[in-house]
Amino acid sequence: MKVSSIRLAMPMAILAIFFSAAGRAEERQSLQAKIEYCTTCHGSSGQGYHGFYPIPRLGGQQAQYIENQLRAYIEHRRENKYMYSVAHVLSPAIRTALAKHFSELNPKPMGGAPKGLVATGKKIYEDGIPETNVPACMACHGSEAKGQGAIPRLAGQLNDYIISKLLNWNSERGRDPARPDISAIMLPTSHNLTKAQVAAVAAYVAYLR
Ligand code: HEC
Numbered sequence: 376m377k378v379s380s381i382r383l384a385m386p387m388a389i390l391a392i393f394f395s396a397a398g399r400a401e402e403r404q405s406l407q408a409k410i411e412y413c414t415t416c417h418g419s420s421g422q423g424y425h426g427f428y429p430i431p432r433l434g435g436q437q438a439q440y441i442e443n444q445l446r447a448y449i450e451h452r453r454e455n456k457y458m459y460s461v462a463h464v465l466s467p468a469i470r471t472a473l474a475k476h477f478s479e480l481n482p483k484p485m486g487g488a489p490k491g492l493v494a495t496g497k498k499i500y501e502d503g504i505p506e507t508n509v510p511a512c513m514a515c516h517g518s519e520a521k522g523q524g525a526i527p528r529l530a531g532q533l534n535d536y537i538i539s540k541l542l543n544w545n546s547e548r549g550r551d552p553a554r555p556d557i558s559a560i561m562l563p564t565s566h567n568l569t570k571a572q573v574a575a576v577a578a579y580v581a582y583l584r
C-alpha cells in the first residue's frame with residue numbers, strides 16, 4: 376500500500392466508525408419514539424385497548440408473528456387503514472426491534488369478557504368441534520395459547536378483537552391472490568365456527584396469562 380493511501384484510509388476508517396455510532400444512536404432514539412407512538416394506541420405496556428375499535432394486545436406476542444403482520448399490512452395482504460399508515464414507514468430493522476420489544480413485555484390480561492362463556496370456550500380450544508370440522512386451537516396455538524413463531528399468542532388477547540378478526544377473516548387477510556400466505560390456514564376454521572362459538576373461545580383465551 377502506498378503511503379498516501381494509508382493516510383487516506385486512516386481518517387476514512389475513523390469517519391466510518393463515527394458515522395455508524397451516530398447512526399446507531401439515531402436508530403435507538405427513533406426506536407424509543409416509535410415505541411411511544413405504538414403505545415398511544417396499543418396501551419402503555421402493550422396490553423391493548425377495549426374501544427369501539429378494539430386494539431389488540433402486543434405484549435408477549437410472538438416476535439415473528441408481529442413482524443409478519445407488519446409486512447402483511449405494508450404489502451396489502453392484510454387490510455387495515457390505520458396499520459397500513461403506521462407500518463409502511465417503518466424500516467425492516469425498526470420492525471424487527473419493535474417486534475422484539477413487544478414480545479418481551481408481559482402485561483396482565485385486560486379481561487372484560489363474559490365469564491359465563493369461559494367453560495364452553497375452553498372445550499372448543501382444547502378439543503375443537505369434530506362435527507363441524509373445527510380443529511382444536513391448542514394443536515397450533517399451544518396448550519397455554521402462547522403461540523410459536525408465525526402462530527400468534529392468543530393468551531390475554533382482547534375478546535372483542537378476536538371476535539372481530541374471526542368474523543371478518545376473509546375480508547381482511549390473505550388479500551393478495553398473487554401472494555397467498557399463512558393466513559389461509561385459519562380460513563376454514565373461521566368459517567366453521569358459529570358466532571356463539573367464536574364468542575366463547577375468545578372469552579376463554581382473554582383470561583389466560
Ligand atoms: C392509531 C392507532 C394505532 C397505532 C399508533 C398503532 N397501531 Fe397497531 N393496530 C391498531 C389497530 C386498530 C389494529 C387492529 C387492526 C386490524 O384489525 O387489522 C392494530 C394491529 C396491529 C398488529 C396486528 C396484531 C395482531 O394480533 O394481529 C400489530 C403487529 C401492530 N398493530 C403493531 C403496531 C406497532 C409496532 C405500532 C407502532 C409502530 C403500532 N401498531 C401502532 C392501531 C394502532
Ligand code: HEC
Pocket residue numbers: 431443499500503509510511512513514515516525526527529532537540541548557558560561564576
Ligand atoms: C393448523 C394450525 C391452526 C389451528 C388449528 C388454529 N389456528 Fe389460529 N392461527 C394459525 C395461524 C398460522 C395464524 C396466523 C395467521 C396469519 O398470519 O394471518 C392464526 C391466527 C389466529 C388468530 C388471529 C390472531 C390475531 O392476533 O389477529 C386468531 C384469533 C386465531 N388464530 C384463533 C384460532 C382459534 C379460536 C382456533 C380454534 C378454533 C384456531 N385459531 C386454530 C394457526 C392455527
